[in-house]
Amino acid sequence: MAATIRDIAKEAGVSVATVSRLINKSGYVGARTAARVQDAIERLGFRSNAIGRSLSTAKTRTFGVIVPALSNPVFAEAVSGVTACARKAGYHVMITATNYDSAEELATVGTFMEQRVDAMILTVANAGKSPALDLLDTAALPYVLIYNEPPCTGRPAVTIDNAAAGAKVAEVLQDLGHRRMAMISGRFAESDRASARRDGFLAGAHSAGLAMPSVREVDFIALNVDAVLKDLFDDPPTAPTALFCSNDLLAISVIGALDRMGLPVPQNVSVIGFDGIAIGTHLHPTLATVIQPSREMGEVAAQHLLHRLAGEKATPPCRLPFTLRLGESAGPAGNARPADLQDPANPREGDSHYDR
Amino acid sequence: MAATIRDIAKEAGVSVATVSRLINKSGYVGARTAARVQDAIERLGFRSNAIGRSLSTAKTRTFGVIVPALSNPVFAEAVSGVTACARKAGYHVMITATNYDSAEELATVGTFMEQRVDAMILTVANAGKSPALDLLDTAALPYVLIYNEPPCTGRPAVTIDNAAAGAKVAEVLQDLGHRRMAMISGRFAESDRASARRDGFLAGAHSAGLAMPSVREVDFIALNVDAVLKDLFDDPPTAPTALFCSNDLLAISVIGALDRMGLPVPQNVSVIGFDGIAIGTHLHPTLATVIQPSREMGEVAAQHLLHRLAGEKATPPCRLPFTLRLGESAGPAGNARPADLQDPANPREGDSHYDR
DNA sequence: GCGCCGTATGTAACCGGTTACATGCCGTGC
DNA sequence: GCACGGCATGTAACCGGTTACATACGGCGC
Numbered sequence: 001m002a003a004t005i006r007d008i009a010k011e012a013g014v015s016v017a018t019v020s021r022l023i024n025k026s027g028y029v030g031a032r033t034a035a036r037v038q039d040a041i042e043r044l045g046f047r048s049n050a051i052g053r054s055l056s057t058a059k060t061r062t063f064g065v066i067v068p069a070l071s072n073p074v075f076a077e078a079v080s081g082v083t084a085c086a087r088k089a090g091y092h093v094m095i096t097a098t099n100y101d102s103a104e105e106l107a108t109v110g111t112f113m114e115q116r117v118d119a120m121i122l123t124v125a126n127a128g129k130s131p132a133l134d135l136l137d138t139a140a141l142p143y144v145l146i147y148n149e150p151p152c153t154g155r156p157a158v159t160i161d162n163a164a165a166g167a168k169v170a171e172v173l174q175d176l177g178h179r180r181m182a183m184i185s186g187r188f189a190e191s192d193r194a195s196a197r198r199d200g201f202l203a204g205a206h207s208a209g210l211a212m213p214s215v216r217e218v219d220f221i222a223l224n225v226d227a228v229l230k231d232l233f234d235d236p237p238t239a240p241t242a243l244f245c246s247n248d249l250l251a252i253s254v255i256g257a258l259d260r261m262g263l264p265v266p267q268n269v270s271v272i273g274f275d276g277i278a279i280g281t282h283l284h285p286t287l288a289t290v291i292q293p294s295r296e297m298g299e300v301a302a303q304h305l306l307h308r309l310a311g312e313k314a315t316p317p318c319r320l321p322f323t324l325r326l327g328e329s330a331g332p333a334g335n336a337r338p339a340d341l342q343d344p345a346n347p348r349e350g351d352s353h354y355d356r
Numbered sequence: 357m358a359a360t361i362r363d364i365a366k367e368a369g370v371s372v373a374t375v376s377r378l379i380n381k382s383g384y385v386g387a388r389t390a391a392r393v394q395d396a397i398e399r400l401g402f403r404s405n406a407i408g409r410s411l412s413t414a415k416t417r418t419f420g421v422i423v424p425a426l427s428n429p430v431f432a433e434a435v436s437g438v439t440a441c442a443r444k445a446g447y448h449v450m451i452t453a454t455n456y457d458s459a460e461e462l463a464t465v466g467t468f469m470e471q472r473v474d475a476m477i478l479t480v481a482n483a484g485k486s487p488a489l490d491l492l493d494t495a496a497l498p499y500v501l502i503y504n505e506p507p508c509t510g511r512p513a514v515t516i517d518n519a520a521a522g523a524k525v526a527e528v529l530q531d532l533g534h535r536r537m538a539m540i541s542g543r544f545a546e547s548d549r550a551s552a553r554r555d556g557f558l559a560g561a562h563s564a565g566l567a568m569p570s571v572r573e574v575d576f577i578a579l580n581v582d583a584v585l586k587d588l589f590d591d592p593p594t595a596p597t598a599l600f601c602s603n604d605l606l607a608i609s610v611i612g613a614l615d616r617m618g619l620p621v622p623q624n625v626s627v628i629g630f631d632g633i634a635i636g637t638h639l640h641p642t643l644a645t646v647i648q649p650s651r652e653m654g655e656v657a658a659q660h661l662l663h664r665l666a667g668e669k670a671t672p673p674c675r676l677p678f679t680l681r682l683g684e685s686a687g688p689a690g691n692a693r694p695a696d697l698q699d700p701a702n703p704r705e706g707d708s709h710y711d712r
Numbered sequence: 713g714c715g716c717c718g719t720a721t722g723t724a725a726c727c728g729g730t731t732a733c734a735t736g737c738c739g740t741g742c
Numbered sequence: 743g744c745a746c747g748g749c750a751t752g753t754a755a756c757c758g759g760t761t762a763c764a765t766a767c768g769g770c771g772c
Contacts, residue, residue, distance in 0.1 A: 002495075004758055015722045020760060027761090028720050045494075050470045051416065052758030054407045055727045062450075070436050071634065076426040080453060083426075087452070092471065094418075095451045096443070097436060114406045115448065138401075139358075223638065252638055259640035278427065279635070282579065282608055284615035360728055371752045376730060383731090384750050408728030411757050 003044040005052075011040035023048055054116065062092045063305065064112035066122035066132075068100045068190070072249060074275040074294050075123065078146055081298025082121055089306050091118075100125060100190040100220075105132040113139060119305040121298070123147045126192045127155055142308050144301040144316055147292070149192045156315070158301045160322040162193045165290045166200025167207075168324055169244050169272050174208040177333035178242040178270060181205060181213040182232055184254060185246035186220030194246040197274060201244055214240065223253050233263060241269060241333045248273040248280055248289055255285075255329060266331030276325065285328030293320050359400040361408075367396040379404055410472065418448045419661065420468035422478035422488075424456045424546070428605060430631040430650050431479065434502055437654025438477055445662050447474075456481060456546040456576075461488040469495060475661040477654070479503040482548045483511055498664050500657040500672055503648070505548045512671070514657045516678040518549045521646045522556025523563075524680055525600050525628050530564040533689035534598040534626065537561060537569040538588055540610060541602035542576030550602040553630060557600055570596065579609050585617060589625075597625060597689045604629040604636055604645055611641075611685060622687030632681065641684030649676050 005023075009016045014033060021027040022037050029037070040046070054060045063086055067075040075097075083093050094117060098104040102125050109132040112120055119142040124130045128151035136143050137155075145157035173181055183202075188195045198215055205213050216228045233239040245251035251273030255265045265271050265285060273280065276291030297320060304316040361379075365372045370389060377383040378393050385393070396402070410416045419442055423431040431453075439449050450473060454460040458481050465488040468476055475498040480486045484507035492499050493511075501513035529537055539558075544551045554571055561569050572584045589595040601607035607629030611621045621627050621641060629636065632647030653676060660672045 005760095006758080016759080017723080017761075018721060021721090024760085028718085030720055033720080047466070047470050049472060049758050051407060051410045051472050052727095053760075055411050055729085055758075056760045058727070060407065070426065070432040070439075071429060073427060073429060073432075076429075076432050079451075080426050083451070083453060092450060092467065093452070094448060095435075095439075096449070097439060110403070111448065114403050116405060116407050249635065249638075252635060256638045256640040256642070279605065279608060282605075282612045283639070284612040286612070361730095362728080372729080373731075373753080374751060377751090380730085384748085386750055389750080405728050408757090409730075411728075411759085412730045414757070 002049075003046040005046075005048065007044060008037065008040045008046050011044060012037045058116075060092075060116050060118055061090060062094060062115070062117045063302065064108075064115070064117035064120040064122075065093055065095045066105060066108050066112075066120065066124075067095070067097055068123055068125070069097050070095070071097075072247070073277040073279065074247070074292065075147075077277070077294035078298035078301075081295035082302045083298075085299045085302035085306075089302075091302075091306070098124075100187075102126075102130065102132070105130065106135065108132070109135050113141065118309055119143060121146060121301045121305065125190045127151045127157065128153065128192065142305055144304055146297045146301050147193055149196045150318055151192075156304070157318055158297050158304070158316055158320065159193070159318070160292050161319050162196035163200030163203070165274070165322050165324075166197040166202075166244070167204030168200075169197075169274075169290065170201050170204025170208060170210075170213075172324060172326065173242045173244070173270065173272065173330070174205070174210060176242070176270065176330065178240075179210060179333065180238065180240045181210065181242045181244060182240040183213055183215045183244045183246070184225065184228060184250060185215065185217055186250065187217055190220075191246070197244075197246055213244070218250070220247075220250065223250070225250070225253050225257050229254065229257050229261060233261065233269075242330070243269060243271045245271060245273045248275040248277045248287060251287060251289065251329070252280070252283065255283075255287075265329050270330040270333070272330050276323070280325075280327065283329075287325075288327035288330035289325050291323040291325055293322070296320060358405075359402040361402075361404065363400060364393060364396045364402050367400060368393045414472075416448075416472050416474055417446060418450060418471070418473045419658065420464075420471070420473035420476040420478075421449055421451045422461060422464050422468075422476065422480075423451070423453055424479055424481070425453050426451070427453075428603070429633040429635065430603065430648065431503075433633070433650035434654035434657075437651035438658045439654075441655045441658035441662075445658075447658075447662070454480075456543075458482075458486065458488070461486065462491065464488070465491050469497065474665055475499055477502060477657045477661065481546045483507045483513065484509065484548065498661055500660055502653045502657050503549055505552045506674055507548075512660070513674060514653050514660070514672055514676065515549070515674070516648050517675050518552035519556030519559070521630070521678050521680075522553035522558075522600070523560030524556075525553075525630075525646065526557050526560025526564060526566075526569075528680060528682065529598045529600070529626065529628065529686070530561070530566060532598070532626065532686065534596075535566055535689065536594065536596045537566065537598045537600060538596040539569055539571045539600045539602070540581065540584060540606060541571065541573055542606065543573055546576075547602070553600075553602055569600070574606070576603075576606065579606070581606070581609050581613050585610065585613055589617065589619060598686070599625060599627045601627060601629045604631040604633045604643060607643060607645065607685070608636070608639065611639075611643075621685050626686040626689070628686050632679070636681075636683065639685075643681075644683035644686035645681050647679040647681050649678070652676060 005016050005019050008019045022029045086093050096108045105124050127148035150157035185194045255271050263269050273287050273289040276289050280287030307314045361372050361375050364375045378385045442449050452464045461480050483504035506513035541550045611627050619625050629643050629645040632645050636643030663670045
């Protein structure tokens with residue numbers, strides 16, 4: 001149906017090699033010939049077939065991207081970064097969501113291998129123990145993790161220091177006067193980064209001399225936080241005054257649920273999320289959170305792969321800086337007015353900077 | 357590098373045809389032979405090359421998906437539906453975001469054509485006037501629009517009746533006692549559906565005998581709603597008591613901004629959004645909105661294309677039902693308590709049903 | 713006049729699958 | 743004994759590009 005390079009060659013009275021050279025600007029083509037071929041291409045509406053090209057070059061100029069879910073804006077944002085960066089370099093992107101299912105991770109990697117993607121960018125449940133990554137390693141296919149905690153195995157990753165961020169959250173809450181904290185998280189089994197955030201948070205609380213925060217897991221998809229919150233705030237005197245949520249969507253749900261329980265944020269409870277999704281800044285109260293440079297992570301991952309595919313032997317930047325945004329959902333403990341403890345003009349500075 | 361079908365044939369002492377027949381379960385293969393071949397496949401870690409297959413079959417089993425942005429959960433949701441449905445049928449998905457840019461739409465369609473995707477699912481700025489769709493039409497490539505207003509040209513689309521939904525919003529707000537309304541929308545030039553919602557909204561207000569609502573455009577990306585709101589609520593006596601926002605992200609921003617301006621929602625102003633993104637139900641107040649069946653739209657679109665590619669000549673279902681969710685962000689006019697005018701036990705029923 | 717280089721173009725093999733067609737075997741029915 | 747159909751397998755052309763290699767021409771230096 002569609003015109004092929006041979007049709008063009010015949011139409012222009014030249015050989016296929018000449019047409020190919022013109023399309024790819026490789027080799028010599030005379031000016032008059034080029035014009036004739038170009039004319040034939042337009043007359044027949046020719047579009048070179050990427051399949052044919054891929055078969056002979058053994059390159060697809062395609063990245064495979066695997067994320068747990070597209071419905072979480074944090075991943076959508078990273079994917080946007082990957083896509084934009086890839087597109088600029090003439091690469092395309094195939095995307096699949098695994099729904100946090102490790103079996104789907106493996107299946108998708110297999111599918112992408114059959115599709116002969118040139119490289120993959122992915123977030124898996126657990127980067128330290130992943131059949132999908134094992135497969136990639138044995139196949140020696142270039143890949144970069146994003147969001148995942150880079151495991152000791154030295155797998156290439158572009159991410160942030162989740163544990164440090166967790167510790168930072170504990171420190172900031174302590175600075176705000178909070179003494180009883182808790183963490184609410186999605187399933188740790190599905191997220192090595194949530195585990196790292198928890199570990200950092202607990203360590204931070206411990207080194208601040210605070211009681212061990214209670215940690216609760218919820219089903220992140222169902223987002224039924226009510227039961228967990230009822231339980232946590234059952235006994236007011238011992239209830240936490242600050243909650244650390246393992247991601248922003250969860251934090252937003254928690255804030256809504258607390259409001260409905262008659263525990264307004266931040267007057268009665270402070271809430272800090274994780275991710276820095278855009279919508280957080282438009283809410284009232286604005287969401288206090290740890291901002292991951294999601295878009296940049298996608299871009300850096302794609303850029304690294306482009307370099308690798310170009311033959312360079314660059315190691316990927318492993319850790320990107322995170323930013324703590326002290327939004328309105330986190331306030332001083334004890335119903336004090338925010339101004340009492342917190343001076344907006346002089347946000348505290350740590351090893352990561354604040355952003356208001 | 358990787359094993360080919362010929363390597364397997366040699367290893368198993370059979371011909372390539374036999375290997376191919378086994379892989380595709382087409383034609384006859386003896387049990388003993390099958391076992392030998394299977395064994396060779398596993399020993400060499402063979403994965404059949406989808407590129408080679410695509411070249412000879414002229415099918416890629418791939419859909420191209422083009423949406424304005426992945427960062428809007430409404431599109432991410434539809435993409436999830438497409439992906440899930442495609443995957444079940446052994447199809448893959450290439451996704452690109454156009455950033456609401458019609459030139460990028462055209463470029464992406466061109467790229468996907470070169471990639472020889474079997475069909476496309478897309479949302480364009482304006483389905484009635486789109487070079488990208490013109491290209492698809494002349495190439496006779498199967499495609500389905502989602503979200504777009506199906507234009508008079510009869511382009512296949514899976515969508516909702518945006519005008520009817522807009523009218524419904526006007527009607528509901530009128531029922532709640534609102535007499536002065538306004539609409540805030542992203543750029544109409546970038547969204548035929550926003551235009552349809554506006555038209556329906558204005559028509560609905562008109563037929564209810566209300567004053568013509570003021571309509572304001574904002575830059576949806578920048579989301580700088582403050583200036584628009586300041587202007588709208590400059591003169592309290594004539595200020596609107598209800599706002600219709602062309603999408604949920606915008607509505608959420610508007611609610612936050614109104615709160616900050618000392619105009620709490622829904623006590624002082626009611627806000628109704630559009631899309632039905634998941635997060636809306638977790639906010640406080642919960643977001644009143646028109647729910648589009650986004651995931652289902654993606655699924656139906658994919659399903660339709662699968663049927664078409666299978667040779668069936670089915671016409672796509674054009675309109676899916678929408679649902680109005682009367683969330684807490686919409687309340688009765690005049691600072692009355694919600695219970696006064698609204699009985700949660702008996703939500704009003706219209707041609708679309710309510711969902712609380 | 714000769715050799716050489718840069719430009720310009722063509723021929724044909726190759727990438728890794730699919731598949732039409734040919735071949736051969738065995739069992740069954742007559 | 744033979745024809746025929748079902749099963750099993752192999753051969754080779756083909757899909758649409760790329761590219762190594764061959765060919766050819768014109769100009770330049772000597």
